[in-house]
C-alpha cells in the first residue's frame with residue numbers, strides 16, 4: 001500500500017495543498033516544478049521538498065530496510081519527515097531545522113496523526129548530537145540530508161550524522177546533482193568507505209551511501225542510477241539527435 005493518499009490528506013487537513021511532481025516542461029521550464037511546495041489559500045509556501053517521484057522512491061525502501069532511529073537534517077514544512085514516518089511507522093524520528101513555524105507544524109501534524117516524530121528547532125551540525133541523544137533510542141540507522149545545499153555543508157552534515165549513526169546506517173542525500181554537490185558526496189564516500197549510488201534517475205539527482213545492503217536493495221537502487229559512461233553517451237546522443245538546433249544552420253553558414 002502506498003503512503004501517498006495519507007501524506008496528502010495530512011497536509012490538506014492543515015490547509016496546505018501539496019504542489020508536487022510537475023514536469024519542468026509543463027511549468028515554463030521551471031527547474032523546481034517537480035519538487036514539493038504548498039498552496040495555503042493565498043499563495044505558495046515552502047521550500048522545494050522531495051518530489052512526488054522521490055517520495056515514491058523513499059516509500060519502497062520499506063521493502064528493504066527497517067530503521068529504528070531516523071534523523072532528518074532539513075525539515076522545512078515536514079513533508080519528507082512525515083513521509084519517512086509513514087514509510088517506517090515503527091521508527092522514531094528526529095528532524096532538525098532552524099525554521100520555527102515548520103517545526104511547530106511538523107510536531108502538530110505528527111501528534112494529530114500518531115506519528116513518532118520529534119521536530120527540533122536547531123542547526124546542523126551542532127544540534128544533531130543533542131537532538132538525537134534526547135529523542136532517539138539508539139544509534140541512527142537512516143539519515144536524510146537536505147539542509148544547506150553546498151559541498152561543504154553536506155560534508156559537515158554527514159560527519160556529524162556519522163557520530164550518532166550505526167555502522168550500517170543508510171544515508172539519503174537530496175539535490176546532489178541539481179545543486180552540484182557531487183564533490184561533497186564523493187568526499188563523504190571516500191572518507192567513510194561506504195558503498196554508494198548517485199540516483200541520476202531521480203528529479204533532483206539524489207544519492208545514497210550505505211554498507212552491507214542486501215542484493216535486493218542494491219538491485220532496487222540500480223534501477224535509479226546509471227553507468228556513468230553510458231549516461232554520458234546517452235546525453236551526447238540526445239544533444240546530437242533530439243534537441244532542436246534552431247541556429248545551427250545559420251552558424252554553420254558563417
Ligand SMILES: C[S@@+](CC[C@H](N)C(=O)[O-])C[C@H]1O[C@@H](n2cnc3c(N)ncnc32)[C@H](O)[C@@H]1O
Nearest residue numbers: 049050074075076079080097099123124146147
Ligand atoms: C530544501 S529544505 C528541506 C526540505 C524538506 N526535506 C522536505 O522534503 O520538505 C531545506 C531546509 O534546510 C533548513 N536548514 C538551513 N540550514 C540548516 C541547518 N544548518 N541545519 C538544519 N537545517 C537547516 C532550512 O531552514 C530549510 O527548511
